[in-house]
Amino acid sequence: MGPQLATAQPDPGFSRLDEITVENAGRLVPAWSFRTGTPGAHATAPLIAGDTLFVLTPFPHTLFALDLTRPGAAVKWRYMPPPDRTADGLTCCDAATGGLAASGDRLYLNTLDGHTISLDAAGGQVVWDARPAHPQTGETLAAAPLVAGNRIIIGSAGDDAGPRGWLAALDAATGRQDWKVFDTGPDAEVGIGEGFRPLYDPPQARDRGVSTWPPAAWQQGGGGLSGAPVADPALGLVFYQTGHPAPWNPDQRPGENRWTSGIFARDAASGAARWFDPINPHDLYAMGASGGLLPTPDGRLVHPDANGFLYVLDPATGKMLSATRFLPVNAARGIDLASAVPIREDRYVTVQDRTVRDICPAWPAGSNAQAAYSPATGLLYIPAATLCMDMAARSASYIAGTPFGGADVRVKPAPGGEEGALIAWDIAAGRAAWTVPERFPLRGGALATAGSVVFYGTLDGLLKAVDARTGRGLWQFQATAGIVGRPATFRAPDGHQYVAVLAGAGGLTGTASAKEIDVRDATAARGFANALRTLPPPQDRSGTLFVFRLP
Amino acid sequence: MRQRIAGDLRDLPLHGLGTASLTWWGTLAFMLLEGTGFALLIAIYLYLASLAPEWPLAAPPPDLLPGTLVTLILLASLVPNYLISRWAERQELGKVRIGMVVMSLLGVAPLIPRIFEFPALHISWDSNAYGSIAWTLLGLHTTHILTDLADTLVLGVLMFTRHGSSKRRLGDVQDNAMYWNFVVLTWLPIYACLYGVPRL
C-alpha cells in the first residue's frame, strides 16, 4: 500500500523486471492462487520480501506469509491480531484497511483498530505492539507505516468522525512514540517553529491551525493522514497529504481550515514542519489532498489530486511548479500557482441546505488508486475515477464517536457515461499520452514494468495488461471478485517473473466496507452506490490472491 | 300577477345544435376549466425550468418516438372526428355508428405508444421536480384521453341502441367530437413543452 521509499521495495509502482513484455504478455497463465477466506476490500498489494509473499486481509486482519520456495506457495505462518470490532464501524467508502511494510527482518503492521505491530518476518512473532490510535474517538490507522531510518511513521485517519488528525513517529526497535504532531490546532501542537517556511501562508502568521477556523472548531476538525506518507532520505523529509476537514458541510467551518487538505513536508527526525502547500483550502467537497504523492527521478514530487488537477512540486521548498487538469473538472477553472489555490467556479460552491448538481470531479476521484511512474516511458499511469456528484450540505451535529458528516451525496458518471479510465500522463508535456476508458471507476493501483507493460485491475474483477506506450490491450483475466489493490510483480526463487494481484472488493463499492449496501438508496456509501448500481456482485465474496506467469 | 301571452314558443325547434345547445356551452365551460388547469401545469413546468441550473434535471431529453407517435395518431384522428361531427349534424345514423367505432379505436390507439412515453422520459416522478412535472403532465393528459375514450365508448354503444336516433344523442356526439378536438389541441402545447423545452 502506498509508495514506500527507503524500504525493501523502492517503488512498488514500477518494477525493473522485464521478462514479461508487450510481446508475450498475452500468453500469461495463472500459476497458483490462494483464497484468503475473508470478505472485504483487499486493498493492500501483496508484499514480497525475500522468498516470502505477505498477504494482509482487510479488518479483522489476518497476515499470511506464503513461502514462495515451496510448490503452490504454502502458508509459512499466519498472524491474526486480536481485533477491536468498534473500528469496523469507522470505515466506509475509502480503501482504509491498515497496511504493511517490511524492513530488514522486521514487518511493520498497521491495523485498522489502531495498533502498530512489529513482527519478525521469518516466524511471525510479535516484537512489539503499540496502540497509538483509538477507534472510540474515530481514529483509525488506514495506511501502511512508513519506515524512515529507525522510525516508523504513522498517521491517523478517520476524518469523517472529526478527530484531529496527527502524524507520529515510533521507534522501530521498541515502538515507543518519538514525536507526534497534529494537523490542526496551535503551532506548538502542529510542530510549526523556526524551520517552517510556507510559501503560501502569510510568513509571520501564527497559529493558523486555530485562526483559520471558527472558535474551537479545529478540535473536531479532522484532517488526518490521507494516503501514505512518502520519505525523501536525501532531504531528510517526510511528505504526506492531509485529509479533509470535518464536517463535510463547509458552511459550518468558514475559513481556510489549516492544515487540512494540503501537503505537509516535515523533518523525519523531529516532525517539525518545513513547508505546507494548501491544495483544497476550505475544502468544499471533502476531498482532502488525496490522490497520492510520487517522487520522480528528476527530483520532483508529483501529486494527481482528487480535485482533478495534477500538481508538480519542488520537494525542497514546496513550490508549486505546475498544476494541470487531468480529469473532467468543472468545480474549478484552474489553479492559481501564485497562491496554490483552485480558482473556484461559483456555480459549484456548496451552500448549506442547497443541492449543488453535477460537481466534477466527485469525491471518490481521490481514492487510493495509486498511480505508477515508469522511468522507461516517462509516463505516469493514473487509474482514475471519472465521476461527478450532486451534493447537498446539511447541518451536522458533533456527537463524539459518530460520523460528523453533514452532506448528502449522489455520485454519477461524468458526461460521456464512462466512470473510469487509465490515463497515461506525460508530465513534461502536461497532457495525456493516451487514455483507456473503463466502465467502472478504477479503485486499484497501477503497476508499470520495465517490460513496457502496465497492469491494473477493475471493480468487475478484470486484471488487465496494456502496452505502456500506446495503451493497447494485451491481456486480461477474470478474477472471482473485484480488484481494489495494486498488482505486484516479483522474481520468484525459480528465476521467473510473476505477477500477483489480490481480488476482493468488499461491499458493493469496492471499498473497505464488507457491509451490505442497498443500491436503491442513491446516497448509500456516501453516494458511491449510485455510481455502481450496475456493478455485478462478485462470484466469490472472499478475497483471493491470483499469481500469473508466462507458460 | 296577471299574465299576458305575447310570445309563441310552439314552433321553436326541439334541442338546438351547436351554440344553441346547452351541452355545447357546458362542454365549452369544462374545456375552459381544464384548459386553465393545463395552462397552469405548463406554467409550473416553465417556472421550475427557469429555476433549475440545467433542464431537464439529471436526465437526458425524453425520447421523441413514442410522443411523436401519439401526436401523429391524435392529429390523424381529427379527420374522422370532423367527419363524425358532420354526419351527426346531418343525422346520418349509420355513418355515425361507423364513426363511433372508428373513434373508439382511435381513442385506444394513442394509449399504446403512451405506455412507452413514460419510460421514454428517462426519469421517475420521485427523482426530482422535473420528473414530477413531466409525469404529472403526461398522466393528466392520459386521464384526459381515458375519460374521453370512456365517453366515446358509452356514446358508441348508445348509438347502437334505440336511443341512438335521438337528435339529442346526435348532439352529444357532436359535443363529444368537439371535446376530442380539445383533447388533441391541449396535447400540442404539452408536447411542445415536454419534448421541445428540454432540447432548447
Added chain:
Amino acid sequence: MRARHLLLAACAFLVACQREQRDLRTDPPVAEALGQVAVMPGGIGGRPAAIDRALGHPYQTNAYQLNQGKRLWDWFNCSGCHAAGGGASGPALTDGSWRYGPDMVSIFVSIRDGRPNGMPAFRGKLTDEQILQLSGYVQAMGAETASTAAPSRNDTMQARASENRAPAAAAFPKQVSR
C-alpha cells in the same frame, strides 16, 4: 342513516385516533416504563415494555411518532453510517435483512446499547422514548409491507422511495444488496 354514520365514524375513530394522536409530553413514569424491555440473552429479541402494549404500540403505528423518529435519524447522525437506509459504514437497513432481527426490542437494544461491529451505544444521548421513536422508524424503513402511517419523503436530496410506499421486499427486486 344516522346510525350508519355513527358506526362508520366509530370505526374510523378506532383506526384514526391511534395513528394521528400527538402526545407532546410523556409523563415521566410512562417514559421510564417505556425503557423496561426484557431482552433475550445475546441481545436479540425480547419482550417490549408492558406500557408500550398498553398504549397500543404507538411507536410503530402512530404517524407522529414515526415522523419524529425520522427526524431523529438525521439529527443523531444515523445517516452518517447508514445513509438513507442504504448503508455506508453501517449496514443497509432497507433491504429487509436484519443482523439482529426486525423486532422493536432488537432494534431498540441495538441503538441503546450499540453492537460490536461499530454500532455506537446511544444510551444517555437519547432518551428511551426517542430511541423508541427511532426504532419504529427504522423498522418501517425495512418493513415487509408498506404502512400508511410511515412518513413520506424528506425535503432533502432524493435518496430512495419513501417509507410509506416502499416496503423493503415487496415493491422491488430482492437482489439489491451486495
Added chain:
Amino acid sequence: MAATSRLASCLPALLCAGCGGWQSALQPGGEQAGHLKVLIQLFTIVCGIVWLLVMLVLAAGLWRRHSGTPTGAAAERRSARLVGAATAASVLVIIGLTLASYVATHGLAAAGADPLVIRVRGSQWWWEVTYMDPSPDRTFLTANEIHVPVGRPIRVELAASDVIHSFWAPNLAGKQDLIPGRDNALSFTVDQPGLYREQCAEFCGLQHAHMAMLIVAEPAASFDAWRDGQIAEPPAPNDAEQAAGRLVFTGKACAACHTVRGTPAAGTLGPDLTHVGSRRTIAAGMLPTTRGSLAAWIADPQTIKPGNNMPMVPLTADELNALAAYLASLK
C-alpha cells in the same frame, strides 16, 4: 403548570418593568422603522379622510331625502359628473399613495456601507445566530439573542433550516421571510439603544407563538466588549456544584444536542449554550435566564413549550440543580 405560568409572569419584572412597545411598529428604534412609521401615518391619515368623506356623503344622502328628491335627467347627469369626479379623485389618491410607497421602498433599500453581517437561521422553534467576520476565528455562534451596535448598518442574512419562518422586529424594520431553498436578507440601522423584541411572523408549527428573540442595541464600545466575550471560551466551573453540573452536561444527553465551547459537547441540534448565562432569556424569548428557570425548563420542557424538540431527560434533583448552576455560570 401553575409554576410555569407564574414563572412566565415574572419575566417582565425581571427584564424591564413596563417596557411595552418593545415589539411595536409605532415606536421605531431605527431609521428604517422610522420611515415605515411615517408611511403608516400617511396612509392612515389619507385613508381616514377618504372614509370620512364617504361617510359624510352617505349621511348627507340619507338625510336629504326629507327635503324632496330631485329627479329627472338633470339630476342624473349631475350625479354622473360627480361620480366621475370622485373616481378621478380616487385615481389620484391611489397614484399618490403608490408613489409614496415607491419612495419608501427606495429609502429602505439604500443600505449603508460596511454593515455588520449577522446570519440568522430559523429552526422550529428557535433562532440560530452567527456573527460573521472576515477572520473565521472571530465568527461565532449564539442563539435567540442578538446584540447590535447603535448607528452601524446591520445586515441580517436569513435562512431557514426546516419550514418557513419570518424575521420581524417591528421597532427596527419590516419583516422578511426565511424560506428553505432561498436566500433573503434584511438591513436596518438602530438609532436608539435599548431592548427590542423580534418574533417569528410566519406560522411555523406548534410553537410558532414562542419563537422570539431579544435584540440588544448598545453603544459600539459595549457591543465590542460583548462580542469579545462571546468569542472567548466560557469560564471554567468555579465551585464543586458547577463542576458537577458540567459533568452532567457532558455526560448526559445534553451534549448530544448542545455546544459549550471548551468542552467535548459540540452538538448543533439545539441552541449553542457557550454563553447561555449571559443571555437574558432562554427557550427562544420565553423565560428569563435564572437558575430557577433553567432548572424548570430542563426538568419539563414539554409542559412549558409543548411540542418543542427538547426531550425530558431524566435527572435526579441533585443533577438538575448542579446542571442549572453550571449553565447559569456560563456568562
Added chain:
Amino acid sequence: MSPDSLPPDIRDTDLAPDVLEPELERTWRTPRGLIGALSTVDHKIIGRRYLVTAFIFLAMGGVLAMLMRLQLARPENRVLPPDLYDQVFTMHGANMMFLFAVPVMEAVAVYLVPLMVGTRNVAFPRLNAFSYWMYLAGGFTLWTAFALDMGPDVGWFAYVPLSGPEYGSGKRADIWAQMITFTEVSAMAVAVEIVVTVLKQRAPGMSLDRIPLFVWSMLVTSFLIIMAMPAIMVASTSLILDRLVGTHFFNPAEGGDVLLWQHLFWFFGHPEVYIVFLPAVGMVSTIIATFTRRPTFGYLALVMALIATGILAFGLWVHHMFATGLPRLGESFFTASSMSIAIPAGVQIFCWLATLWLGRPVYRTPLLFVLAFFVTFVIGGLTGVMVASVPLDTQVHDTYFVVAHFHYVLIGGAVFPLLGAIYYWYPKIVGRMMSERLGRWVVGLLAIGFNLTFFPMHLLGLHGMTRRVYTYQVEMGWGGLNLFVSLSAVLLACGFALFFFDAIRSSWIGEPAGDDPWGGPTLEWSTTSPPPPYNFRHIPIVRSGQPLWDDTETLTVAAGLRVDRRELVVSSVAEALPEAREASPANSIWPLWAAIASTVMLISSIFSPWAVVWGAVPIAVALIGWFWPKGTPEDEA
C-alpha cells in the same frame, strides 16, 4: 287528470291556467319520501339545502372563532393546547372560506339565478345535485377528521414545507387538500351551471343590458371560479402527490420550489376574495335598488366595475407574498395593480351613493345591512390599500392588522350584504317574512359587535401581535385589548345567534309574505313565494331592466312549451332571442351515487395512490348510469 289521460306533446297554450298549474306541478315536482329527496334536481330545493348547510358551517366556524377568542382572552392561557389551537384556527379559516363563503354565495345563486333570469331550472340540474353532495361530503370529511383529532393544523393556506411530507406528519394536511378537491369540484360545477344558465337560459328579451346586477355579479364570479379554482386544484393535487408518492414540486433540494406553492395558492386565493365579494356587490346593488325605489345608478359602470374587478383579481396575487423577498421590480408592479383594484371598488361605492342620493330610501332591515356594509367595508377596502403597499405591508403582514383587514372585507363586505340578502329574499324562499324588529337588533348587534371586535385588532397588529399564535406572553402588553376583543366577540356572536333564531323562528311563525313583499323589480318577485317547482307558469318576456316596475299589472309571457315533460327555453347569448326548446333532465339518484363513489375514491386516495385506479371504476359506473337514457319523456325528447 291522470297522467295517462294527457295526450302527448301537449303545450301550455292548450290548457287553462287552473289545469295548467297542476299539470306543470306534476311534471316538475320532487316526489315525496327519501328517494325523492335524494334524487331531486330542483334548483330551489338544492339551493335551500346549500344555504342551510352553509349557514350550519358558518355557525360551526363561529364556535371555533369563539374558542380562539377564549384562548386568547388572557396571556399564557392554557384552554387550548397548541396542537388543538392550530387545528382550530385552520378549521376556522378553511371552514369559513371553503365551506361557508364560496358555497353560500353559490347557494344564493343556485336558488335565485334561474328565477331572476326567468327560467325553470339551472342548466345542468343533475350536476347541480352532484355539486351539493360533493360539497356536503367535503364538509363532512373535514369535520369528521377534526372530531377524530386529525383535523388539518397547517393553516387554511397550508404553506409548504410545513404542510409537506416532512413536517406535516400524519394525514392532516391530506384531509385539508382533499377537502379542497371536494369543494372545488362542487364550486366549479356550480360555476359552469350558472354561466350556461345566464348565457343561454335567459327569458326572451333579457338582453345583456337588462340582466339584473346580481345575475351579472354571479356571471363574473362564475368566470372567476372557472379561471381561479383550477389553480388550487393543481396546488392541492401536487401537495398530495408530494406527500403520498414522493414527487418534488415543493422540495427545493430536488428542483422544486417552496414559493411555487404560494404562487399557485394565491393565484387562486386572491380571486377567491372577489369570488366571495362580487356576489355581495350584486346583492347590495339589488337591495339598494329595491329600497330606494329606483334603478341602480350607473348600471353600465357597475357591470364594467364587476368585470374589471374580475380581471384585476388575477393580477395581484403576489401582494400576499411581499415578505418573501421577491425582486423589487415585481413588487412594485404588484403594488400598483393591488392598489388599482380600489378604483373599480370606488366606482361601485360612488354609484351606490348616487343611487341612495337620488332615491327615496326605505329603512328596512336589508337596507340597514347595506348601510352597515358601507361603514365597515370602506374601512376594509382602505386598509386593503394599506396592505397593498410593499413597505407598509412588511410591517403589517401576518399580524392582527391583516386579520382585522380581511374580516372587515369579508364580514363587512360580504357577510353583511349576504345577511341583508337573506332578509331580502327570505320571504321568497320561505314564503314568510323575517322579523323586522329582530332584524334591526341583529344589524345593530352585528355592526357594533363586529367593529368592537375587529377594529382593535388593527392596533394589536401594529403593536406587534403576530397571527396564528396560540398564546402570547404577559409582558407583551396585549392582554387588555385581547380581553376587550374577546368580550366584544361575544356581542358579535349574540348578533349571529339572534339571526339564526330569527331565521328559524320566522320559518313557521313569520308573517306570510305574498308574492312581492318589497315591491322588487326583478322576475323572481313575479311568481309565488315560495315559487312552484316549475318557477313560472309561462316563461316571462322581458322588455326592460326592471320588468316588474315597468309592467306593474301584467307580466308579458311566452307560451308554447310542453307540459307533459320538463321543457325550458334556450335563448341567444346577447339578445336573448328564443332559439330552441330544451328538455330539462328529470330527477335522478345517480348524481348521489356519483358523489358517493367520488367520495370513496378521494378519501381512499389519501392513503393509497392505487385508490385512484380502483376508485375510478365505481365513478365510471355512476357516470354511465347518470347519462344513460332511462326512457323518461325528457330522455326520449
